[in-house]
Amino acid sequence: MNNKVREPKQIRSVEKKNKIIEAGYELFSEVGYYGTNTAEIAKRAGVSTGIVYGYFKDKKDILICTLNIYINNIFAPVEKFLSDLSSPIDFTALAPKVIDLTIKVHAKNSKMHEALHSLASSDKDVSAEFIAFEDNLTLKIAEKLQSLGVNSHNLQEKIHFCLNIVQSFAHESVYDKHSYIDYLAMRKMVEQTIINLFL
Numbered sequence: 001m002n003n004k005v006r007e008p009k010q011i012r013s014v015e016k017k018n019k020i021i022e023a024g025y026e027l028f029s030e031v032g033y034y035g036t037n038t039a040e041i042a043k044r045a046g047v048s049t050g051i052v053y054g055y056f057k058d059k060k061d062i063l064i065c066t067l068n069i070y071i072n073n074i075f076a077p078v079e080k081f082l083s084d085l086s087s088p089i090d091f092t093a094l095a096p097k098v099i100d101l102t103i104k105v106h107a108k109n110s111k112m113h114e115a116l117h118s119l120a121s122s123d124k125d126v127s128a129e130f131i132a133f134e135d136n137l138t139l140k141i142a143e144k145l146q147s148l149g150v151n152s153h154n155l156q157e158k159i160h161f162c163l164n165i166v167q168s169f170a171h172e173s174v175y176d177k178h179s180y181i182d183y184l185a186m187r188k189m190v191e192q193t194i195i196n197l198f199l
Helices: 011-031 038-045 049-055 059-084 091-108 110-120 124-147 155-176 183-197
Strands: none
Touching: 011 038, 011 049, 011 059, 011 110, 038 049, 038 059, 059 091, 059 110, 059 124, 091 110, 091 155, 091 183, 110 124, 110 155, 124 155, 155 183
C-alpha cells in the first residue's frame, strides 16, 4: 500500500476527497468512530477503499478532517453573533442570547458532538483540536469585547469560565435531561453568573 498521502489538485480529485470526508462525517455521526470502518466510508462515498487510502493515511486521518468540519459548523454561527455585537454591551440582554445560541448549535450538531466528545478524553489529537478551538474562541471573544469598550479585569479568564458554564448547561439541556433538574432555574443561575462576572 502506498503510505504517501497525496493532496488533490484537480477539481474532480478534490470533490472525491470531499465526498470521503462527508461520508466519514455522516457515518461517525450515525454509528460513532469505533462503529465505522474505512470500507464503509468508501462505500458511502462511492469510491474504492484503495482510493480512500490514496487520500488518507487511515480512518483517524479522516476523523481529523471531519473534526475540522464540526468545529467550523460550531464556530460559524458564533462568529456571526460576534460580528453583530455593538457598543454598549448590555450583559443582562446578552447572557440569554449566548445561552440560546449555544443550545441551538449543540442541538443542530448533536450526533457528531457525541461521537467526537467521546473521543476527546482518550485521543490526544482530538483533545488538542478541541483545546485549540476553545483557545481561539476565548481570544476572539476577548478581542471583540475589548474593541467594544469592555475592559474587565481578567477578561480572558471570565470569558473562558463563561464558555465552560454555558457549554455545560447546553450539554445538560440538550443531551442529559436529568428528571430531577429544574432547567429553568439552572438557566437563570447561568445567566446571573455571566451578568455578575461583568458588572
